[in-house]
Amino acid sequence: MLCQSCNEREANVHITKIINGVKTEMHLCDECAKAMHGEKVGLGYEMGMPLSFQNILDGFVEMMGGFPQSIIGEKTCPLCKMTFEDFRRNGRIGCDECYKTFKDEMIPLIRRIHGNIQHNGKLPRRTGGILKYKRDIDRLKDELKNAVSKEEFERAAKIRDEIKELEMKLKEEENRG
Template sequence: MLCQKCNQKEANVHITKIINGVKTELHLCDECARESNEANISIPVTFGIPMSFQNILEGFMEMMGGIPQQLVEEISCPTCHMTFENFKQTGRFGCGNCYSAFNDNILPLMKRIHGNIQHTGKVPKRSGGILKVKRDIEKLKNELKMAVANEEYEKAARLRDEIKRLEERLNNKQDKE
């Protein structure tokens, strides 16, 4: 899409304004966006800075008040010897054990970024059988609690039996693997 002001360069700044319920969109190139007062931003706008997980991570760490420096220097992974300071700079772990080593420091960060600390997305059909059964059991247990709270005892009995059946199925699957 070309810039709507100069009609020469590629538009990579997109401004959407909604005033009194009327939506207007403006697509500008970097130069026209800097010259334009449409952005109406009081801080200097710098275009071309790549957005990376590292930048986001640093921003969240600053917002959270950071971690005391002496504590950060002491934390390191026992397997790969990566320090938490290295993780903050790169945004990458050195090995799978870094998750455990830095667990106390990254859990609040992950919860703030993702809204949860446990994966709740899709699971592959072939390899996710056990996980699916576990999720089904948890869902049924919640339904069971609701049924008991609502004094729906027949429904609660059916749910209890279904939970037992799934738990047996889960135990059989785990024994096979």
């Protein structure tokens, strides 16, 4: 495929942008891509610079409409004195207190990047049974609410029975431990 800019050399840099569901692709050769150096492409990624978490973070913030100037200029961690602007610039937190200080600004970013703000990693085999049952029960309760709101009562009855069964297993597991 030829470069879409010069139409002379082979394109080996491929850039895909999806904005509001509209996909745009650019296919460039090395020279044309280097000529774009300094011009932002996509999520805050600048051609010629390595892709970093900070570039991605800046892109998400940009997509969300940026942070209000009042947050950027005023918020400071009381422990390490890091400002929100410092966090925004380098993409790193200074200390554990920063998580509390900048919580309101970080939650939407984390949710957007990871899809959730609660970590649901692997469970240990020995002690994970109780946690697994609790997670499954919580998940099924959400499904039950959804089924009832959609008036899917047969499905809701099956889910209710599954919840009762898991609750019994959970009690057995707790009594064993």
